[in-house]
Amino acid sequence: MIWAKEETLTRQEMSDLQFNRLKETLNRIYEKVPAYREKMNQAGVACEDIKDLDDLAKLPFTMKQDLRDNYPFGLFTAPKKDLVRIHASSGTTGKPTVVGYTKNDMDLWTECVSRIACMGGASSDDVAQISFGYGMFTGALGLHYGLENIGASVVPASSGNTQKQIMYMEDFEATLLVATPSYALHIGEIAKEMGKKLNIKIGLFGGEGMTEPMREEMYKLFGREMKVTQNYGMSELIGPGVSGECLELCGMHINEDHFIPEIINPDTGEVLAAGEKGELVVTCITKEALPLIRYRTGDITRLFYEPCKCGRTTVRMENLSGRSDDMLIIRGVNVFPSQIEEVLLKIPQIGAHYEILVDRKNHMDTMEISVELADESLLDSYAKLGELEKKIKFDLRTVLGLDAMIKLVGPRSLKRFEGKARRVTDLRK
Numbered sequence: 001m002i003w004a005k006e007e008t009l010t011r012q013e014m015s016d017l018q019f020n021r022l023k024e025t026l027n028r029i030y031e032k033v034p035a036y037r038e039k040m041n042q043a044g045v046a047c048e049d050i051k052d053l054d055d056l057a058k059l060p061f062t063m064k065q066d067l068r069d070n071y072p073f074g075l076f077t078a079p080k081k082d083l084v085r086i087h088a089s090s091g092t093t094g095k096p097t098v099v100g101y102t103k104n105d106m107d108l109w110t111e112c113v114s115r116i117a118c119m120g121g122a123s124s125d126d127v128a129q130i131s132f133g134y135g136m137f138t139g140a141l142g143l144h145y146g147l148e149n150i151g152a153s154v155v156p157a158s159s160g161n162t163q164k165q166i167m168y169m170e171d172f173e174a175t176l177l178v179a180t181p182s183y184a185l186h187i188g189e190i191a192k193e194m195g196k197k198l199n200i201k202i203g204l205f206g207g208e209g210m211t212e213p214m215r216e217e218m219y220k221l222f223g224r225e226m227k228v229t230q231n232y233g234m235s236e237l238i239g240p241g242v243s244g245e246c247l248e249l250c251g252m253h254i255n256e257d258h259f260i261p262e263i264i265n266p267d268t269g270e271v272l273a274a275g276e277k278g279e280l281v282v283t284c285i286t287k288e289a290l291p292l293i294r295y296r297t298g299d300i301t302r303l304f305y306e307p308c309k310c311g312r313t314t315v316r317m318e319n320l321s322g323r324s325d326d327m328l329i330i331r332g333v334n335v336f337p338s339q340i341e342e343v344l345l346k347i348p349q350i351g352a353h354y355e356i357l358v359d360r361k362n363h364m365d366t367m368e369i370s371v372e373l374a375d376e377s378l379l380d381s382y383a384k385l386g387e388l389e390k391k392i393k394f395d396l397r398t399v400l401g402l403d404a405m406i407k408l409v410g411p412r413s414l415k416r417f418e419g420k421a422r423r424v425t426d427l428r429k
């Protein structure tokens, strides 16, 4: 089901709508946000210089650092008394980034998530268990409001206490699961161990990327008929609801009437042509409290403008091959943990969990990957273990162009995560 008519506009209708909304937003920001006004003045660009959508490229970027520099409310265009919700994302260094919503922003957020839920096959018939951690993280409450809005019965289970989660799923006959892909796999494994047959037909996954082999693991655990989609967002932009996969599984449809996407060369900042791969930059054109202009997401993807078989005409972004924040540089080679995951999950003798340990020894970067065996019995055969280790090393070298040390460990011996998985430890820092 397609939730909103804006998902099926012609390209011209969409561009017209985007341009009008951009103008209105930009004027408001120029008037109300001194920090951005100063940036525009420094770049020598005025609101009147923006005469069509291509002129967006003349405007300065907004970076995560701008949010920190203007902590907590300096980039807001609405007065604090108009806010009805405030979230913050925990920064690993320094101050968190703070985001806020007016009443209208909440309606807009709910609308965007409703569309994404429908894209993933959700309906008012579903009992939706939300196993994202509630709190300052926008994921749980975003999905919560969107799913309630389409009429699903929402179970706000939050994350953790996995056995109780499984009891709720069984007793309430949950049909839909919201979680990070890694936590969903963990729930599936525990359910299997407990001998429970869950009836989850739809998985709306987010909070971290999901590789194709990981999707395959979902089918193995929850059944082939499950609809497994992922969606994308970030709290700086709105939270979840920026884009989501439809059931055609050919990238994530962006809610373009609210967010204008661009792809840039991350080194030079220049805008790349449609279809080229680069960093995703997003401009919010309908938000009242915090409409960021040309926000650099750090995520590497590309955009597809061809209409989709599902009937939606909105642009699709390719599933993320890795967040630039996650990228490791090992002996001068760029490595995304998702690349390692792709290699590992294609090898049937090993499970879906792994850990990457990066260190520096004698001025040389080293990478050790701990991998779980799928089956205990392999541990009894040194010959088979040796063979498997060799295969993993070979496959990794083919994809990464790097040698890694491999440590094979028994099934279920690595740490499990109830939210975003933290699989990389970098001891060089």
Ligand SMILES: [Zn+2]
Pocket: 246, 247, 248, 253, 308, 309, 310, 311, 312
């Ligand atoms: Zn589609």
